[in-house]
Amino acid sequence: MEFFNSANGRNITFVRPAHFKISGLIGIPNIKYYYVCLFFVYIVSVLGNTIVITLIIFDHNLRSPKHIAVFNLAFVDLFSSSALVPKVLDIFLFNHHYIPYNECLAFLFFCFACFSMQALNLVALSYDRLVAIIFPLHYQVKVTQKFMLSLIAFFWVYAITITLTAVGLLTRLSFCKSVVIESYFCDHGPLYRLGCNDITPNRAIGGLSPILILWLPLIFILGSYCGIVYALSKISTAQERVKAFKTCTGHLSLVAIYFLPTIFVYRFGRTIHPNARIINLSLTAVIPPMLNPIIYVLQTQEIKESLKRFLKMRRGQSKIATTN
Template structure:
């Protein structure tokens, strides 16, 4: 098997590698303990998101537009973690650093699709809170099951389209020098920079994606909470303000957990050591899917009540048998 498969182009030889080599976490002492830690985070993420999905599915009282979005966020977290973590462990813990070219592109598609949907799902939850607090009398009309499902479906169509475009642009790149990706996965940004032909289209689509998937959703969420804050300031009693704001705490926690690490990584990536950047990115990828279900179970009264009810039913069933 040859490392490079070549095909003639107009002026250059187009080179498509058979595989890429993932070289993250190099030169870090006792790094295998960190892989074990990531494995633990992944297991907690799988269990937590599975529990949230099961509770929402089993409790008919939770089949509201808001919890459709919560269910979908848990699904995306579970799917995204499962797309990322098993391969990361295979690469580093079991020392299989090479990944076939097509598998790398497939990984980019699924991982970045889930990462993008996490952000857009927070937009859906933000819109839900905005309408519930600013227009409570019209909430049942404006935020319906059909509306939430349509909104999530439209997000998926948008994400799949733009991620397919970014993956398609990668297939136009020629890798005639290095196939070593200095990251812990098939990082789109690190990958296109290895190309020996013009990667400007990939750079542009990457810049556009960051704007559409990160900055625009964050701007909408911030603006929605400015509006929510203004609406709550018009509420007469402090008790009513606190009660209304309490319904936003879980969502605000999810927003902080998702956006803050990414913003820190983007602003500090050029100033920190590559290994620190890679570790920060890995934590940014794995921690939100683990913490999201914990936050919703602990901070949302409806889900806490449903969990207790399900456990009581299960306990009664076991005692009766």
């Protein structure tokens, strides 16, 4: 407990504010148009991910280990969008800039846990593609439903542990200088920098977290595709190589959409205007959950066929209801 309360035994007045003020999007010209964009993105995210979740639940043909990972990704995307976008719109569109202390930490926890799981879920899907292409004859033995569920459960524990550590270290801070968070939500970095006492542990977890939830997953994914490319090079005909690689295009698209903007913003974000950086950061959080279900519906044959069956069934039910 002493580690989480750095004011114990020291001549420090511990200050825990009643509220924080979220100020990231205040004062940006024409920002209301951006709020309209956020609302549109949120609606598309909710509809798209709900469709994917519904198809996987009710279509028994979509019960493979890969679709368990797709289901979890859709769930995480839906949950992260619902945790972030409505609150951001409430804060800035309706001028509710002050957020209670505990609510701010809960806001941070749910957002960061979901952001972490998005990256880790892409690792699960890359492993699925790696085994399917390198060990096609042993795929059903190596990648079972039980294995995929266990892997996803481990990733949830992993993401929650890292996020809880970051949030727990914030509770040891005394906020005697300012309560203004210069971000679009209760962001970890801008929040711990407001602390008056020793922020070294917070800075350490702030530097370690991107390695654990961004760079390590990306390294594994890139390594898996090196193995996939090597395996494809051993296939004799170009037609078979293209056919095998097409099964990876949907996952590669998701990887590019998630990692490239995030890495760009965190790598070069300090060289651009703060307003542009905040908007770009928010877009990297809300765009992937919108595009992921669209990509999987369009590029995954099983989900596309399931959607066609569902729509055909709905049209048949509508005709029956009309005739009656």
